Amino acid sequence: GPGCVFDTDRYLVVCANILGSCYGTTGPADVDPKTGRRYGSAFPEVTVRDTVNLHRRLLEEGLGVRSVSAVIGGSLGGMQSLEWAFHEDFVRRAVVIACGAHHHAWQIGISETQRQAIYGDPNWQGGDYDPKLSPPNTGLSVARMIAMFSYRTHAAYERKFSRLRQAKAPSQGVRGGDEAAGGGSSGEAAGTGDYDD
Secondary structure, rough: OOOOOOOOOOOOOOOOOOOOOOOOOOOOOOOOOOOOOOOOOHOOOOOOHHHHHHHHHHHHOOOOOOOOOEEEEEEEEHHHHHHHHHOOOOOEEEEOOOOOOOOHHHHHHHHHHHHHHHHHOHHHHOOOOOOOHHHOOHHHHHHHHHHHOOOOOHHHHHHOOHHHHHOOHOOOOOOOHHHHHHHHHHHHHHOHHOOOO
C-alpha cells in the first residue's frame, strides 16, 4: 500500500498465479476444448521457467511494463525469483526467500514421498479424478503433513513436542509427544484438499 515497503504510490505491484494453477490459468481440472473432457493427467508438465516466461509476457505484452524494479517470492515464489534473476535485461533486483539454488537429494526424496502419498489415494485415479466428486483429499492431506514436518528442524520439533516437555504440562491438556507432533501437522493439514488441486 501507500508508504509501505512495496509503495503502491511509486510502483505497480503485480501478483500473478503460476501456470497450471487452479486459480486463474488453465489447469488439469479445466476442460480440453479438443476432447471435451478434463485435461487431468494429459495436462502438459509445467516448469518454473514456463511460469516466469508467461509472467514476463503478462508484464510486457499485457501491461506494457518495460522493466521491473524487484521481484520477491518465498518457497515456490523464491524459485520463480531465482529464475527471474536470469532476466537481467528486464529485472533489476531479485529477493529470494526460503529457497535454495537447487534441490538436494533429501528434498527430492521428500517430494517423491509426498507424490507417492497422493498416488496411493484410491481417488487419485491416475490423475483423472473428478475434483468436485472424488478428489484425493486423503493423499493430499498426508502429503501436506509430510511438508509440514519438512518445514521445521529436528531441534524445533524437540522444543515444541518433546516427551520431556509434554510430561511437564499434562494438566494443560497437551497430548503425548508422539501424538502432539503428529497431531499438530494433521491439524495444519486439515482442509488442504480443497486448495491444493
